[in-house]
Amino acid sequence: MPVSTPAPARIPDALAGLDVLRRQDPEIAEVVLGETARQADCLQLIAAENFTSPAVLAALGSPLANKYAEGYPGARHHGGCELVDAAERIAIDRATALFGADHANVQPHSGSSAVLAAYAALLRPGDTVLAMGLAFGGHLTHGSPANFSGRWFTFVPYGVDAESGLLDYEHILRLAREHRPKAVVCGSISYPRHPDYAVFREIADEVGAYLIADAAHPMGLIAGGAAPSPVPHADVVCATTHKVLRGPRGGMILCGSHLAERIDRAVFPFTQGGAQMHTIAAKAVAFGEAATARFAGYAHQVVANARVLAEGLEAEGFAVTTGGTDTHLITADPAPLGVDGRTARGRLAAAGMVLDTCALPYGDGRGIRLGTAAVTTQGMGPAEMARIAVLFGTALGTGSDDIHRVREEVRDLARRFPPY
Ligand SMILES: Cc1ncc(COP(=O)(O)O)c(C=O)c1O
Structure with a gap:
């Protein structure tokens, strides 16, 4: 079940322009602010997504x-x-x-x-x-x-x-x-x-x-x-x-x-x-x-984070394609945990961890595809990646009470690293 988050009472300073929208068009503001809150409240692990800077948004x-x-x-x-x-x-x-x-x-x-x-x-x-x-x-x-x-x-x-x-x-x-x-x-x-x-x-x-x-x-x-x-x-x-x-x-x-x-x-x-x-x-x-040195540091951290996350997923029992990654993205087969990619995506989404399914070369069914670009922009590092891998294992290996517990931990983690 996908997670939906109500619009927040307070708009982050970096997104102050949204105040105009809230005053003029509450119906659309609810969608935009709700989505802003969802992005900040869950772990955005879709390999193709990221958080742009306030200057890009401006x-x-x-x-x-x-x-x-x-x-x-x-x-x-x-x-x-x-x-x-x-x-x-x-x-x-x-x-x-x-x-x-x-x-x-x-x-x-x-x-x-x-x-x-x-x-x-x-x-x-x-x-x-x-x-x-x-x-x-x-x-x-x-x-x-x-x-x-x-x-x-x-x-x-x-x-x-x-x-x-x-x-x-x-x-x-x-x-x-x-x-x-x-x-x-x-x-x-x-x-x-x-x-x-x-x-x-x-x-x-x-x-x-x-x-x-x-x-x-x-x-x-x-x-x-x-x-x-x-x-x-x-x-x-x-x-x-x-x-x-x-x-x-x-x-x-x-x-x-x-x-x-x-x-x-x-x-x-x-x-x-x-x-x-x-x-x-x-x-x-x-x-x-x-073009800045800061971005170069970010890009290298994205890869370092993906490597730690891939290792953690392997330790949790996922079959990681090619045994790891050199990039920001990881593909893995969750079948050893007893679920296919679609079921895994749904359970992980219910726990607040958002990612895609993907084709598995020569595999049966679909796998999962995830990436570290967005969580690295938020400032997360290897310790958070190692923890996220454990949360994946817990979310897929247990019943709905534990999903609720994982969801709470994911929310706390995401809120410690606000994207804006
Ligand atoms: C390899 C590759 N080519 C093309 C595209 C298409 O980009 P867009 O969705 O902006 O059309 C993507 C998007 O994920 C991609 O990964």
């Missing part, structure tokens, strides 16, 4: 939301864009400096929009693309029949080694030689290790394919120097700006200068209309934050 809630700005800085279809042009130039400059890229497009509305634009720039309908299969952790945009990608391109899926759960590069090379794809995609929603981008580059080169890195998940770790970067190896890097990167919900694309014009035209006007200038300003704020 840019998102600013009058830049009023501005129409089709086109690019200095070449807009609307008047009055001088100041939002400045915001976009700052975002681009900060992104290229942060990731060491020649060119950045900061307009994609989401990670999926970024991938759509990358395909639009490099491929023709019907082309063959080699990407991680959805059953192994590929994203919907990596060839799902329910997504534009699976409808418009011919995807050849690769998986992971059945024993180790790791990418099998020999197998990927064999598939590339057999199918001669126009593009190879690396990146996943649930692979807890780093892809070897140099090896992917060699595979793509051998068959004359583009290499597209979909780094939506690790982009914040890359920014903080806690994960290897695909930028020197991939033709195009797609990413989200939320997740570990801790920016607003949105996407971006990095590429070499030889592809800059194709990427820009694929975003606007081919797949998108007006840029969302409030979000672009918020992306700039997040890139600025991510």
Whole structure:
């Protein structure tokens, strides 16, 4: 049963702007403040989520939301864009400096929009693309029949080694030689290790394919120097700006200068209309934050926390995929505890610990996927991670009275580390 939390009487100082909403529209204020309270009252362990800073939220809630700005800085279809042009130039400059890229497009509305634009720039309908299969952790945009990608391109899926759960590069090379794809995609929603981008580059080169890195998940770790970067190896890097990167919900694309014009035209006007200038300003704020030594410390702590949590889950009896993690995310099969992923997610949610289910490579049923980005932003460290692992074991191993007890402890823990 999911946890719902009533709106708090007091609004945190960092979110003072919500006072206006409470006075003007109590109905929506109840939802927004209730959600704010839920986020602060539970453990947010969804691997793709985080808490943005008050400065990011301020840019998102600013009058830049009023501005129409089709086109690019200095070449807009609307008047009055001088100041939002400045915001976009700052975002681009900060992104290229942060990731060491020649060119950045900061307009994609989401990670999926970024991938759509990358395909639009490099491929023709019907082309063959080699990407991680959805059953192994590929994203919907990596060839799902329910997504534009699976409808418009011919995807050849690769998986992971059945024993180790790791990418099998020999197998990927064999598939590339057999199918001669126009593009190879690396990146996943649930692979807890780093892809070897140099090896992917060699595979793509051998068959004359583009290499597209979909780094939506690790982009914040890359920014903080806690994960290897695909930028020197991939033709195009797609990413989200939320997740570990801790920016607003949105996407971006990095590429070499030889592809800059194709990427820009694929975003606007081919797949998108007006840029969302409030979000672009918020992306700039997040890139600025991510360039600090403090953020680098955060990114390394995210990984250290995930390792402690993975070890703790193994000690509690979970079968942790690949035996651990190098990133912010962990996938695990709770079957040894006598429950499947869906049941586990429900019981953990009732105890105030919120996470996702995920496909299990070669497993029966579904596993759980969780990450440490949000709890690390709250300031939690290894001691809290070790305790959370024990609380997982207790919540899944016992009856409803104990769930109630775990819920109380989770609430106390979360309240000791307020996100705002
Ligand atoms: C690898 C990967 N690609 C693309 C996306 C899509 O991002 P969005 O949900 O912003 O469209 C995600 C989101 O989780 C992802 O993990």
